[in-house]
Amino acid sequence: MIGKEPVWPFDMDLSTLDTCSITNILNDIESHLPRIQSAGGMNELLRVKRLFERELMSARRLH
Numbered sequence: 001m002i003g004k005e006p007v008w009p010f011d012m013d014l015s016t017l018d019t020c021s022i023t024n025i026l027n028d029i030e031s032h033l034p035r036i037q038s039a040g041g042m043n044e045l046l047r048v049k050r051l052f053e054r055e056l057m058s059a060r061r062l063h
Contacts, residue, residue, distance in 0.1 A: 014051075014052070014055040017055070019056065022052050022055055022056045023056065025052050026049065026052050026053065026056070029045060029048065029049045029052070030049075032045065033045060033046075
């Protein structure tokens with residue numbers, strides 16, 4: 001299973017978040033990216049960013 005992302009250490013139901021909340025989270029992530037110094041930390045933050053981006057673009061959020 002090389003190359004496969006490890007299982008998330010937490011279970012989240014993002015369906016309860018509104019679009020504005022997800023956008024705010026993504027903006028916060030963007031503002032923290034320049035401060036991350038380790039490659040591992042950067043990879044984890046980018047994984048979280050992708051999770052929220054997928055949720056934001058999901059069909060059930062498009063109105």
